[in-house]
Amino acid sequence: MTAGQITEIQPAQQAPNQAGVAPFGPKPRRISAGRIGIYAFLIVAALFFLIPVYIMIVTSLKGMPEIRLGHLFNLPGEPTFQPWADAWLHACTGRDCFGLxxxxxxxxxxxxxxxxxxxxxxxxxxxxxxxxxxxxxxxxxxxxxxxxxxxxxxxxxxxxxxxxxxxxxxxxxxxxxxxxxxxxxxxxxxxxxxxxxxxxxxxxxxxxxxxxxxxxxxxxxxxxxxxxxxxxxxxxxxxxxxxxxxxxxxxxxxxxxxxxxxxxxxxxxxxxxxxxxxxxxxxxxxxxxxxxxxxxxxxxxxxxxxxxxxx
Missing domain, CATH: 1.10.3720.10 (MetI-like)
Incomplete structure (x- = not known):
């Protein structure tokens, strides 16, 4: 086998490796209606579960006078961790008041x-x-x-x-x-x-x-x-x-x-x-x-x- 034949065979041997690595086919568009719909659904689903968690957290950091104002989604004006301490140590669970x-x-x-x-x-x-x-x-x-x-x-x-x-x-x-x-x-x-x-x-x-x-x-x-x-x-x-x-x-x-x-x-x-x-x-x-x-x-x-x- 001559050198010219060897050089002709080498590209053919490398072609499958190159085909396996290099991408082919039409490049997907960055923004499509389907992708927008998927992300919109995921965002709505995340908000559906996260909004109650957010309300729980901000309410637990408020004092009762601030809670009575009715501003459910507002951040606490004066954050306090006293409700957490009361829940753990002093809340009444029936006749006993030793918290959780x-x-x-x-x-x-x-x-x-x-x-x-x-x-x-x-x-x-x-x-x-x-x-x-x-x-x-x-x-x-x-x-x-x-x-x-x-x-x-x-x-x-x-x-x-x-x-x-x-x-x-x-x-x-x-x-x-x-x-x-x-x-x-x-x-x-x-x-x-x-x-x-x-x-x-x-x-x-x-x-x-x-x-x-x-x-x-x-x-x-x-x-x-x-x-x-x-x-x-x-x-x-x-x-x-x-x-x-x-x-x-x-x-x-x-x-x-x-x-x-x-x-x-x-x-x-x-x-x-x-x-x-x-x-x-x-x-x-x-x-x-x-x-x-x-x-x-x-x-x-x-x-x-x-x-x-x-x-």
Missing amino acids: SPGFYNSVKITLPSVAISIICASINGYALTFWPYKGANLLFGLLVFGAFVPYQVVIYPLIIGLSSVGLFASLPGIIIVHTIFGMPILTLLFRNFYAAIPVELFKAARVDGAGFWRIFFYIMLPMSVPITVVAVILQVTGIWNDFLFGIVFAGRSNWPMTVQLNNIVNTTTGVREYNVNMAATILTAAVPLLIYFISGRWFVRGIAAGAVKG
């Missing part, structure tokens, strides 16, 4: 073990149903998924009878068990779908090397499960922290979570209705789930894309 702080610690005591236990059990269930299927595994999985669609109100009375018979009704262990049970179906579904997307060759290679059930789980599956675990944590923390029904029924008065305390503050019928304290208390109650989502939001999206909604 007792409810916050109760919510922490309920949420942490409920989230940990439910995620550990669901990850093991999803792993076993995916890689160690046994006779009747699909039936059990179907029953678990069915449990995710059973209305809570239907099973409250049977749960009250069951927990009362073992002495766990209106107690901290009782409410933890309830949240763990109701979080199991959806979390098992998430973990099973996530593990189903993992190449089975990894599991087979570990089996060939002599690894057993727990060794494969702890050394192979668990390190790969960080994205879906973050998804599960966000879902469970949000659901348990924001729960009101189970908290007021199963926790008992001494263990009432933050949402029950907030309801007692907002719906009190005695004294002056302090809207600034109510708004501050609402923001404080919602702060923990929002903070967790903002910190781990990118992991949430990654976990969803990695198999959380795959069939």
Whole structure:
């Protein structure tokens, strides 16, 4: 082959690489009716959710004389954080006037073990149903998924009878068990779908090397499960922290979570209705789930894309 032939072949060899890098086709217009419509919809949707948040924040920073003027959207003339201190320490939640702080610690005591236990059990269930299927595994999985669609109100009375018979009704262990049970179906579904997307060759290679059930789980599956675990944590923390029904029924008065305390503050019928304290208390109650989502939001999206909604 001569040098001239080589120089003729080289452009042909480089053409596919250039075609793969260089853009082609008509360049999209910068502004179009469709793009304007999309941005307009997104802005309206954002305002729909952000305006109430804005009102809550500015109201919580105003004094009651300024609130009575009726200027809902105005910024506070003399900002004060006293409503926040009152909401945390002095607001009356019934006969007690200790603010939201007792409810916050109760919510922490309920949420942490409920989230940990439910995620550990669901990850093991999803792993076993995916890689160690046994006779009747699909039936059990179907029953678990069915449990995710059973209305809570239907099973409250049977749960009250069951927990009362073992002495766990209106107690901290009782409410933890309830949240763990109701979080199991959806979390098992998430973990099973996530593990189903993992190449089975990894599991087979570990089996060939002599690894057993727990060794494969702890050394192979668990390190790969960080994205879906973050998804599960966000879902469970949000659901348990924001729960009101189970908290007021199963926790008992001494263990009432933050949402029950907030309801007692907002719906009190005695004294002056302090809207600034109510708004501050609402923001404080919602702060923990929002903070967790903002910190781990990118992991949430990654976990969803990695198999959380795959069939």
